[in-house]
Ligand code: ADP
Ligand code: MG
Ligand code: MG
């Protein structure tokens with residue numbers, strides 16, 4: 001048993017060498033730390049002697065760096081991330097990296113190297129289109145959310161699962177940064193002075209506060225399914241043919257719409273940012289249309305698969321009650337829209353932003369994108385309880401333009 005300490009490069013290499021059946025005995029291993037170093041270390045280990053084998057070791061750090069300070073974080077999240085990855089891999093083997101080994105004392109997971117994919121946020125900023133993405137992520141969402149819910153599991157087994165995925169430290173980050181800080185004065189908030197009018201509205205808008213309170217309550221209390229918990233486009237490795245979901249360290253049992261909303265929010269942030277990235281007007285309109293189409297496709301792909309799983313695999317004795325499936329799915333859709341809105345808002349005024357918006361060089365264009373994103377976010381939150389179809393989300397996004 002090893003006591004916890006952050007691995008050195010040499011230790012990461014020895015550890016990689018000790019994984020049975022992976023690298024040849026005479027491999028010349030090279031190692032680079034490629035994480036952003038905020039919460040975790042990520043070691044990329046490659047064989048320089050031509051075997052083309054490689055491996056990733058992710059190690060949790062016991063703190064997060066937040067506005068220059070240190071925010072303590074339980075190392076148990078590495079175990080949660082690893083167990084979530086293994087469960088997701090068992091349900092969706094083509095859509096999640098394989099875990100090769102782990103050490104919970106060292107808070108490390110050794111996994112498949114996905115360096116032949118590109119982080120989707122980067123791809124989207126570069127204008128890459130992902131025609132298979134909606135189907136892939138719809139599959140990931142439908143299978144992971146359905147099979148971990150009471151619909152598919154007996155209530156006793158499900159409660160055992162809920163216990164394994166109690167994740168208070170990471171949930172607190174979400175609770176503070178998404179459902180609290182943007183709506184009050186907080187040192188965690190982070191926005192340019194020219195957005196003070198918007199920030200003030202977020203602090204004072206009583207109708208918005210009611211809807212955020214309801215969404216926060218759902219996040220705090222509803223153990224519907226095992227969520228990924230941080231499903232933004234930076235947690236997705238993609239190529240036009242392939243999609244891989246990484247980084248489920250925020251996994252916990254919560255409302256299904258939180259994951260679906262997260263991915264939709266990040267596509268809508270990229271949509272709002274398009275004037276900063278696609279200069280030709282016709283091309284920009286095409287890209288915007290494609291992104292909105294992907295948003296509506298994601299909901300459709302999820303819904304069709306989820307209904308099929310329900311019809312064919314549900315074990316809940318009441319799952320056949322007439323009308324139950326429709327009511328359930330309508331709730332998931334309303335939550336999806338509301339959480340998408342919350343996630344958009346926090347990426348503009350909260351602590352952590354997205355490169356799609358923040359790296360737009362022209363300040364005027366950037367400001368317009370920020371205001372457009374906030375308008376979309378607010379419309380989604382304010383109207384989430386009356387959303388009835390996936391296209392309603394797209395309609396609200398267009399209305400904000
Ligand atoms: P964090 O939780 O710190 O955000 P991530 O799991 O998102 O950590 O990983 C951070 C970065 O490390 C990713 O953006 C990616 O560049 C790289 N990375 C993580 N996992 C892999 C992997 N399986 N294959 C290749 N690169 C990876
Ligand atoms: Mg990171
Ligand atoms: Mg990440």
Ligand code: MG
Pocket residue numbers: 039230247249
């Ligand atoms: Mg992470």
